[in-house]
Amino acid sequence: MSEFSLIEAHDLAVRYPDGELALYNVNFRISGPTFMAIIGPNGSGKSTLLKTALGMLKPVRGTMRVLGYDTVTEKKYIRREIRYVPQRDRIQLTVPMKVKDIVLMGRLLKKRPPRFASSKDKDLARQALRKVNMDELWNRPFMELSGGQRQRVLVARALASEGSILMLDEPLAGTDAESQSLIVEVLGEYHRENEVSVVMVTHDLNPIHTFVRNVLLLKNTLIGVGTPCDMMDLELLVKVYGPSAKVVEYAGHRYCVTHDVGVDRHD
Amino acid sequence: MIDTIDALLEILSAPFVQRAILGAFLVAIVASTSGTFLVFRGLSFMTSGVAHAALGGAALGLFLQHSGILPWFDPILGALLFSVLVALITGYAGEKGIAEKMEVAVGVSFALSMSIAVLLMYYIPPTQVPQIWGYLIGDILLLNDLDLLLLAETAAILLFLTVLFNKEFVYVSVDMDGATAHGLNTRAYHYLMLITSALAIAFATKAVGAILVYAIMVAPAAASNELIHSVRGVLFSVFVIALLSEMLGLLASFTIQASPSAIAGIIAALSYVIALQIRHFRDRTTDTEIPDSHEIEDLFTIMENGGSEGVHHH
Structure with a gap:
C-alpha cells in the first residue's frame, strides 16, 4: 500500500x-x-x-x-x-424520508439522473445499515428515530456510498x-x-x-x-x-x- | 333522481364547465409537482409572495405600455419577470440550504414588488388600475383557450421535471451540504426548482385566480406531509386532495350561489386541519406508557438505599 x-x-x-x-x-x-x-x-x-x-x-x-x-x-x-456525514441537525426533517431513502442517497448521489436504485444499491444499503445495527429499521421514518439512531443511519449512508475518503x-x-x-x-x-x-x-x-x-x-x-x-x-x-x-x-x-x-x- | 342526473349532464355538456374541469385537473398537477416540493423546503409562503410580486410586475408592464417607453411590453411579461426575480432573490438567500433565510427573502421581495406596484399605480391612468388585477386574477369558470394552453404547458413541464429530478429536489431539501459534498450540483437544482415553481405560480394565478392557487398549492401538501411517510405517497395524495377540493368546489358552485375557488379553498384548508387532528391522535396513541406512581415510588426506594437491594417486583 x-x-x-x-x-x-x-x-x-x-x-x-x-x-x-x-x-x-x-x-x-x-x-x-x-x-x-x-x-x-x-x-x-x-x-x-x-x-x-x-x-x-x-x-x-x-x-x-x-x-x-x-x-x-x-x-x-x-x-x-468523498462520502460526507454532515452535522446531524443539518438534516431537514420536513421531507418524509425513510431510513432506506437516507441510506440510498449515498448510492444514488454518485449516479446520474434519474438515479434509480438497483438491487445492488439496495443490497449495499442494507449491508451498511447492518454494520450499525439499524437494518431492522429499513422502512422506519427517519424523523421518528432518536438522535443516536439518526447518526448511525447517516454513517451507514457514507458506508454504502463510494469514494476513498x-x-x-x-x-x-x-x-x-x-x-x-x-x-x-x-x-x-x-x-x-x-x-x-x-x-x-x-x-x-x-x-x-x-x-x-x-x-x-x-x-x-x-x-x-x-x-x-x-x-x-x-x-x-x-x-x-x-x-x-x-x-x-x-x-x-x-x-x-x-x-x-x-x-x-x-x- | 333521473332529473338530477339529466341536470348534471346538461351542466357537464357546457363548454365552460368542461374547461373548468380540465383546468382543475391541471392545477392539481401543478399543486402536486410544485406545491409539494415548496412545502418540503419549508417555503409555503413563497406561493403568496410570488403571486403578489406578479402584481408588481403587471403594474410595471402597464406603466411601460402607457408611458410609451416600451409599448410592446405586455403586463403578463412583467408578472413573469417579477416572479422569476422573487425566485432568484429567494434562491440567493438560501444557497446554503437554510429555509428560514429563504422565508425572509420571500417576505422582502414581496414587500419590494408591492411597493413598486403602488408606486407605479400613481403614474398609470386611474381607469387602467383595476386592469392590473385583471391581468393576474383569473377565474376557473372563465378560462379561455389561451389560459388552458398555458396551464397545460406549465403542468406538462412540471410533470416532466418532477419525473426526471424528484430525487434531486428532495436531496437539496433534505441535506444540501451532504448532497453537495457527494458531488451533486445542488445550486443548479436549487434554482431550477425555485424558478419553475415561481413561473408555475404566476401562470396558475393568471388562469384560475389567486385564491385557488394559494389554497391548492399549500394546504393539500401540508396535509399530506403530516400523514404520509413517503415522497411518492405525498405527491399522489396532494394530487387527489387538490382535485377533490376543486371538484367539490365546482359542484357546490352549481348548486348554491358560491365561488368555486372559495369552496375549494375552504375544503383544502379543512384537509390540513383534519390531517393535524389525525396526526395528533396517532401520536397520542403511540406514545410510550407513563410509569405509574407505584413504579416511581419503587424507584425512589432503590435510590434511597443506594441501589443495594436491587430491583424488587410488585
Whole structure:
C-alpha cells in the first residue's frame, strides 16, 4: 500500500460567512490512507477546515489540496472521492424520508439522473445499515428515530456510498454511549479493511484515540499535529482549552478533560 | 333522481364547465409537482409572495405600455419577470440550504414588488388600475383557450421535471451540504426548482385566480406531509386532495350561489386541519406508557438505599 498526500494546506486562511477569520496561517500535510481527527474547542475552525477541503468554502489566502487536487479549481474530482456525514441537525426533517431513502442517497448521489436504485444499491444499503445495527429499521421514518439512531443511519449512508475518503463532522456529538462506541468501531474496522481514509471533526478525542493515527489540533490556526498521544499533552491542551483542561491516565490510556460540548454553527 | 342526473349532464355538456374541469385537473398537477416540493423546503409562503410580486410586475408592464417607453411590453411579461426575480432573490438567500433565510427573502421581495406596484399605480391612468388585477386574477369558470394552453404547458413541464429530478429536489431539501459534498450540483437544482415553481405560480394565478392557487398549492401538501411517510405517497395524495377540493368546489358552485375557488379553498384548508387532528391522535396513541406512581415510588426506594437491594417486583 503506497502512501499519498491525503490533505495538505499551505498558508491557509478562511473566513466564516460573517467575515470573521476562522483559520489563518495553517500549514500541514497528512499522508493517506489514514484515520485522522481534527480537534479543538468550539469555534476553532474545525468544521471550516472540513468544508474548505470539500470546496464548499473558498480560502481568502493560501491553498488546500485533497488527493493532490486543488479545493477551488478541481473540487469536482475531490467530490467524486468523498462520502460526507454532515452535522446531524443539518438534516431537514420536513421531507418524509425513510431510513432506506437516507441510506440510498449515498448510492444514488454518485449516479446520474434519474438515479434509480438497483438491487445492488439496495443490497449495499442494507449491508451498511447492518454494520450499525439499524437494518431492522429499513422502512422506519427517519424523523421518528432518536438522535443516536439518526447518526448511525447517516454513517451507514457514507458506508454504502463510494469514494476513498470518509469525512464526518461531529458524528459523536450528543449521541448515546451505545451509538458512540458502535460508530467508532465500525469506522475503525471499515478503515482497516477497505483502505478508505477517515477524517473526523470532533470536540472529544477520547472515544476515538485508540483508532486515530493523525490528529490536527486547531484553535483558528494549527496548534499541533501528531499522534493522539502527542496531543494528550497538558501544556498543549491548556493552551487551547484554558487552565481547566486536564489529562487523566486510566488503564494505560490517556484521556483529556476539556469541558467542551461540541457542536457549533456559523451560518 | 333521473332529473338530477339529466341536470348534471346538461351542466357537464357546457363548454365552460368542461374547461373548468380540465383546468382543475391541471392545477392539481401543478399543486402536486410544485406545491409539494415548496412545502418540503419549508417555503409555503413563497406561493403568496410570488403571486403578489406578479402584481408588481403587471403594474410595471402597464406603466411601460402607457408611458410609451416600451409599448410592446405586455403586463403578463412583467408578472413573469417579477416572479422569476422573487425566485432568484429567494434562491440567493438560501444557497446554503437554510429555509428560514429563504422565508425572509420571500417576505422582502414581496414587500419590494408591492411597493413598486403602488408606486407605479400613481403614474398609470386611474381607469387602467383595476386592469392590473385583471391581468393576474383569473377565474376557473372563465378560462379561455389561451389560459388552458398555458396551464397545460406549465403542468406538462412540471410533470416532466418532477419525473426526471424528484430525487434531486428532495436531496437539496433534505441535506444540501451532504448532497453537495457527494458531488451533486445542488445550486443548479436549487434554482431550477425555485424558478419553475415561481413561473408555475404566476401562470396558475393568471388562469384560475389567486385564491385557488394559494389554497391548492399549500394546504393539500401540508396535509399530506403530516400523514404520509413517503415522497411518492405525498405527491399522489396532494394530487387527489387538490382535485377533490376543486371538484367539490365546482359542484357546490352549481348548486348554491358560491365561488368555486372559495369552496375549494375552504375544503383544502379543512384537509390540513383534519390531517393535524389525525396526526395528533396517532401520536397520542403511540406514545410510550407513563410509569405509574407505584413504579416511581419503587424507584425512589432503590435510590434511597443506594441501589443495594436491587430491583424488587410488585
